[in-house]
Amino acid sequence: MKEFQLIESFFTGRAQSRKDVVIGIGDDCAIVTPAVNKSIAISCDTLVENVHFFPDMPAKDLGYKSLAVNLSDLASMGAEPAWMTLALTLPEVDEQWLADFSEGLFEIAEYYGVALIGGDTTRGPRSITVTINGQVPQDTGLTRSGANNGDWIYVTGTLGDSALGLDILRGKVNLENADRDYLIGRHYRPTPRVLAGQSLRMLASSAIDISDGIMSDLQHIIKGSQVGAVINVECLPLSDELKRSVDLETALSYALTGGEDYELLFTVPESQKGALEMALVETGVRFTQIGQICTGGQLKLLQDNQPFEPSNLGFEHF
Amino acid sequence: MKEFQLIESFFTGRAQSRKDVVIGIGDDCAIVTPAVNKSIAISCDTLVENVHFFPDMPAKDLGYKSLAVNLSDLASMGAEPAWMTLALTLPEVDEQWLADFSEGLFEIAEYYGVALIGGDTTRGPRSITVTINGQVPQDTGLTRSGANNGDWIYVTGTLGDSALGLDILRGKVNLENADRDYLIGRHYRPTPRVLAGQSLRMLASSAIDISDGIMSDLQHIIKGSQVGAVINVECLPLSDELKRSVDLETALSYALTGGEDYELLFTVPESQKGALEMALVETGVRFTQIGQICTGGQLKLLQDNQPFEPSNLGFEHF
Known part of the structure; x- marks a missing residue:
């Protein structure tokens, strides 16, 4: 002992x-x-x-x-x-x-x-x-259950980097350049969006962090808030490192289904959109509007307004 | 998943x-x-x-x-x-x-x-x-560091039962009767002294729970409070089940060095002794005065006022 x-x-x-x-x-x-x-x-x-x-x-x-x-x-x-x-x-x-x-x-x-x-x-x-x-x-904590029809869907940072980093570590993807270090770094050292999260209080209607990929984590908001959602995949924020390392279809799959980005996924009513964007700009954290909450309980993916089917990477979460 | x-x-x-x-x-x-x-x-x-x-x-x-x-x-x-x-x-x-x-x-x-x-x-x-x-x-939490020269030392419950229960499970001690179930039960299901602990607030000068045996845990109070201590081993509370199952010397060793009793060990100034005993009686928890805090930084064991050397059981803490 x-x-x-x-x-x-x-x-x-x-x-x-x-x-x-x-x-x-x-x-x-x-x-x-x-x-x-x-x-x-x-x-x-x-x-x-x-x-x-x-x-x-x-x-x-x-x-x-x-x-x-x-x-x-x-x-x-x-x-x-x-x-x-x-x-x-x-x-x-x-x-x-x-x-x-x-x-x-x-x-x-x-x-x-x-x-x-x-x-x-x-x-x-x-x-x-x-x-x-x-x-x-008291009474300002963000949850998964406050999203309403018409709210805008946002994410912080970029998506899919950590999952590609993991696939590099696994030897499933070969990469020998500075992008390799960046992507593995995103897997090893995710940035918790602590200040951004605090600036969302009283402004966002729901929030969750992305640990299992947005397709999976958005389902928690859909179920918790009893709503549906549309994601415009052409809006998904992708890092230059991700885009340079794999083709666009693969990059979108990483962004949609890859885990461990630890970015924030949140929804904002139209009435708070201006205030929220101003608050986030002050934190210096990148944020992107990627879709909208709707009714119906489903998650729909659109690419330039056409239905989008993500290629099955068989992404293996740890 | x-x-x-x-x-x-x-x-x-x-x-x-x-x-x-x-x-x-x-x-x-x-x-x-x-x-x-x-x-x-x-x-x-x-x-x-x-x-x-x-x-x-x-x-x-x-x-x-x-x-x-x-x-x-x-x-x-x-x-x-x-x-x-x-x-x-x-x-x-x-x-x-x-x-x-x-x-x-x-x-x-x-x-x-x-x-x-x-x-x-x-x-x-x-x-x-x-x-x-x-x-x-606020400001009523009990610690290991408040004991003073002259304070009385107490424990709740009985000591050594859990350690003997563990030795039965290990096959080091053979016992085939109702005492076996009691002793194993004390090892598997220790009773946290939650109410007793609350009744000690503002009355006890220091407290710790006994996870490694009183000889070891009392050292934390001795170091934390910069005091010494005398234990009168003839006062140690032993269960009938322990006394029936092993000889007295072995029983005392279990009580002194056996772990995982999860009883409370605490000190009380003379001025609070009456109030504390009354408060504890209300909780229905057995408690026993086993010694006194002194100066000098050492832990001394006495049996009927003679120095006492515990037999080395080689008690093996998990």
Whole structure:
């Protein structure tokens, strides 16, 4: 057990300090004091070796991603990041791996002002569970269930990059240039749209983060809001790196069905469109209108107003 | 992935409802609204198969224990249980196992009024991470660091039962009677001292829950509070089942060094002794004074005022 106390030394004392943390790492529980009139947003995600990441994934990127995917959940609710716990299960104590993992984790934790307040370190097959806590003014949290007929559908950033990055790592796609690094980087280090999410509060009618691809994640809004949706595939934002690396049909398939972009997908009523676009411009995050909510419970894809059938890439989500 | 949505059906909709849960399972985050003037206590524990439990541990007991050990952390801070997330990693979807596990989990969750508000289900080697959230009036949380010279040392319940239960499961001790079931039951289903913990607020000077045995856990109070301690081993509370099953010397060793009792170990200044004993009597939980805080940074064991050396059982913590 001594050995596992060593693990804790990589995390204790390096945690971001926050005034609202009354007791941090080191007692039976952490104690935090939320701001007045705020609700707490809570989410957790587990990454398992060989299931969610390859054994050779750089530990620094894995530390970064473990928190990034959780921050993305907070972003989609419009919450501000605050506190996290880390449950780390490792087969052995590898000091270099721990130094790298904790460096990546604290890099993103510090950027977003997240305090690591506790956790558990155990021996076993490698996996990481982060539970994130954020704060959101009461009754302003964004959900999947508020979209209405006529609302415009938007996404942040570009789509499909992470899925192509994964296919490069898998050896399904061969690429030997700077685009390769960019695409793998999008898979290893997704950017949680934390500020963009906060700027959507009181403006967007629904929001979700894109973890399984927009065709899949838009279904959650369709079901949650009991609406239908039309996507104009010619509007899908594609990176130059994606467009240069595969043909357009394949690029559109990555954009529609590829997972792990961790961009925000959200809907906005016509009346809020101007205010929302102005708010987003201030965050500096790219955003694109890609379709519209309709009635009928279906998701329809159009390309230049003609029905569009995505080619079956057989994209294999991890 | 469809298969893993099935897992969620065992947990969604069965969760305890609480008025302070604004959004429960099913969106990107849960949203909860803490009570006014309360702080949040947060803790997480991971149980890994073959490390923290045997593969043949009944799933119902495992579900129960996964939450019980976390509730014990809340108890030691004096917090009231509120919300939990569950990260469940399973090698395959076994419906009977899931039905049993969720039954045990909800049995204890409902008893203590804990709402399951979210989580993650993933494929991989079996492990369970529960992150628990409790509420505690601001500035009343109990810690390990408040003990002072002269304070009395107490424990709840009886000590050593869980460790003997584990040794029975391991085949190191042979027992074929009703005591066997009792002792294994104490290992599988520890009782988190939630009410007792709350009654210690503002009265106890320090508290911790006993997960590694009192000799080890008392060291945390000694270090945290920069004090010493004397334990009178003849005062240690032993169950009849433990005393009937092993000789007294062995029983004392289990009580001193056995892990996973999940009783509370706490200190009380002389001035609060009467008030605290009255408060504890109301909870119906057994409690025993076992020693006193002193100066000097050491833990001393006395038996009838003579130095006591515990026999080395070679107790192997999981």
